[in-house]
Amino acid sequence: MKRLLPVLILLAPAVAIAELRVFACEPEWAALADEIGREHVQTYSATTALQDPHYIQARPSLIAKVRRADLVICSGAQLEIGWLPALLQKANNRDVMPGSDGYMEASSWVLRLDATANVDRARGDIHPQGNPHVQMNPHNVTAVARALAQRLASIDADNSETYRSNLELFLEKWQAAIAGWEARAASLRGKRMITHHKSWVYLQDWLGLEAVANLEPVAGLPPTATHLSRLTKEFAGGVVDVIVRAPYQDARASEWLSDRLGVDAIVLPLSVGGTAEAQDLITMFDDIIDRLLRATHHA
Amino acid sequence: MRIVFYPGAILALTLITPAASFAQDTHIEAVRAELAALRSEYDARIAELERRLAVAEQNAAQATAAARPAPSAPSYMTGDPTFNPAIGVVFQGFLNANEGEPGEEEGFAVGETELIMNANVDDKFAAYLTAALAFEDGESAIEIEEAWVETTALPAGLSARFGRMFSGFGYENARHMHTLDFTDRALPYQAFFDEGRYADNGVQVRWLAPTDLFLELGGELMQGEGDPSGVGAHTLFANVGGDVGTGHSWLAGLSRLEQDSGQEVTGAHLVWKWAPHGNWKQRNFIFQAEYLENRIFGTDEGWYAQAVYQPIPRWRVGARLDGLRLVDEDPKRQTVMVDWSNSEFSRLRLQFTNNQTGPADVAEWSLQYIHSIGAHGAHTF
Numbered sequence: 001m002k003r004l005l006p007v008l009i010l011l012a013p014a015v016a017i018a019e020l021r022v023f024a025c026e027p028e029w030a031a032l033a034d035e036i037g038r039e040h041v042q043t044y045s046a047t048t049a050l051q052d053p054h055y056i057q058a059r060p061s062l063i064a065k066v067r068r069a070d071l072v073i074c075s076g077a078q079l080e081i082g083w084l085p086a087l088l089q090k091a092n093n094r095d096v097m098p099g100s101d102g103y104m105e106a107s108s109w110v111l112r113l114d115a116t117a118n119v120d121r122a123r124g125d126i127h128p129q130g131n132p133h134v135q136m137n138p139h140n141v142t143a144v145a146r147a148l149a150q151r152l153a154s155i156d157a158d159n160s161e162t163y164r165s166n167l168e169l170f171l172e173k174w175q176a177a178i179a180g181w182e183a184r185a186a187s188l189r190g191k192r193m194i195t196h197h198k199s200w201v202y203l204q205d206w207l208g209l210e211a212v213a214n215l216e217p218v219a220g221l222p223p224t225a226t227h228l229s230r231l232t233k234e235f236a237g238g239v240v241d242v243i244v245r246a247p248y249q250d251a252r253a254s255e256w257l258s259d260r261l262g263v264d265a266i267v268l269p270l271s272v273g274g275t276a277e278a279q280d281l282i283t284m285f286d287d288i289i290d291r292l293l294r295a296t297h298h299a
Numbered sequence: 300m301r302i303v304f305y306p307g308a309i310l311a312l313t314l315i316t317p318a319a320s321f322a323q324d325t326h327i328e329a330v331r332a333e334l335a336a337l338r339s340e341y342d343a344r345i346a347e348l349e350r351r352l353a354v355a356e357q358n359a360a361q362a363t364a365a366a367r368p369a370p371s372a373p374s375y376m377t378g379d380p381t382f383n384p385a386i387g388v389v390f391q392g393f394l395n396a397n398e399g400e401p402g403e404e405e406g407f408a409v410g411e412t413e414l415i416m417n418a419n420v421d422d423k424f425a426a427y428l429t430a431a432l433a434f435e436d437g438e439s440a441i442e443i444e445e446a447w448v449e450t451t452a453l454p455a456g457l458s459a460r461f462g463r464m465f466s467g468f469g470y471e472n473a474r475h476m477h478t479l480d481f482t483d484r485a486l487p488y489q490a491f492f493d494e495g496r497y498a499d500n501g502v503q504v505r506w507l508a509p510t511d512l513f514l515e516l517g518g519e520l521m522q523g524e525g526d527p528s529g530v531g532a533h534t535l536f537a538n539v540g541g542d543v544g545t546g547h548s549w550l551a552g553l554s555r556l557e558q559d560s561g562q563e564v565t566g567a568h569l570v571w572k573w574a575p576h577g578n579w580k581q582r583n584f585i586f587q588a589e590y591l592e593n594r595i596f597g598t599d600e601g602w603y604a605q606a607v608y609q610p611i612p613r614w615r616v617g618a619r620l621d622g623l624r625l626v627d628e629d630p631k632r633q634t635v636m637v638d639w640s641n642s643e644f645s646r647l648r649l650q651f652t653n654n655q656t657g658p659a660d661v662a663e664w665s666l667q668y669i670h671s672i673g674a675h676g677a678h679t680f
Binding site for chain 1: 422425449451452453454456457458505506507508509510511512513514515538539540541542545548549550572574576577578579580581612613641642643644672675676677678679680
């Protein structure tokens, strides 16, 4: 041990400036961790915005990342139920087990919509804890940002002041951006949307958009011809304003319906990187509102 | 508080206005229209106020959110706090038909019905049980496939598992029937292990290297077939894996099993998976191959290679070649399958095998169903 001591002293400075490793299940939480942790965190996103986060393989590379993570941040509400438990089980990292400071589910910090006690799977792959796509309301992101700053501070107490001031800077920028989005999106209130999957309930709730139907016959199942032809009958005659899908959802169903109804079918970024414009959290919402305004006002 | 006054105002208007406008029909119509306009205006204002109240409540909740204690943690294995333990049941069954040599297993067969229960025991242990409920020789039977406890809080990337378990040997070995991509296990497993897999009672220790490359080393001390009071078997296994770009990922491993009874099995495996942009739901491809060498009296070899492709959601097609090299014969099979999954929880599969393991070739058809209810299990790579 005595002989090791000089080695440990040599290593000590390296340890002091070491970054926190943040494993985010989705890119939006990686982006948020970057905003609040800045140079003190090294973030990794398990998924890209072009992948359906419900259907991810518990890949060896992800297990290796969780093994070394200081913080795991995921949407939760069962979005990652098919793979995250397998990663946590295989990764042998006690610091990020649920219940520890190193594990947080973003959806636990917001008011979840669509929570239900009825989990009958005849109605599809229902999430009893509510809809997990909480990042689509920027007010939710505010709440998660506060919780995340606190977690980073408790894991890395030495830099807790930095995380707090980064949070203040971010929220200042963020609240100003929200005011801008809400002003620009005022004309979107009451617009009627058909969506591929119920990925946008928080966006609809925030901007007062009306969800009229989904392309999926029940949650999680691919669109069927019967269901689509029913939609063409039900929504003929200009009663729908826009058809929306996420980048990872098959384009064919919404394009087909778009032709029949004469309404734009658009892709909105559900996470950072979902479109070329959505480079970070702010440009993601900029782009969502741009695209919605373009699709609903050109006619 | 202001909200309360608006319904009151509407009520007052509803009562008073019609009484004052009794004289002419047209007047009544006009008042009705006015009333309707007022009503919709007030409805809109009430809705707006309700929305503002909801937002205010949400903001208030968010302001306190950061101060809230961490929400109660769901079991790491289920993420579903509704039930403890998480319980799942997997139903499986077959309709088999053979052409050529008549087989033993023709007709309807209900396969293993798997009952799966798991949960965290406390902050340091998790437990897992799989019981296979089967109907064999006219009698119901329960077989404990796995019943183990695993540590969740060891330091340094270590974990220990004890109880009855499917060994970490090989790749297919630890997988349950319902997670296989074909209706039966590959020939080397069927030939070298009872019931097509090595399951035993004992202890397993795994260590995961702190590297970006996935590197896992593990070993087991098992009861084995020899002396029932002692350690009659041990295994060692090593797995490595990683990604190539965003679309490809792989796992490779070596493993060894030694039994006091004299059996020594060495295995090598490779699994490669692909999905465009890593988006598994639309299209994906799995390649999987293993080679096993089994020494007991002589040296036998066995191998399989299989590929499964999902061209569109719900539908998958697969092909498998498997064979053995025994002292005096080289039995082989060629298998193709197509399966359809209505959802994550149901699957129907049609499989055809050209079986060249007996004296004459047999064409085997099999229709299989796999349906699961209850806890939404997470599957390993």
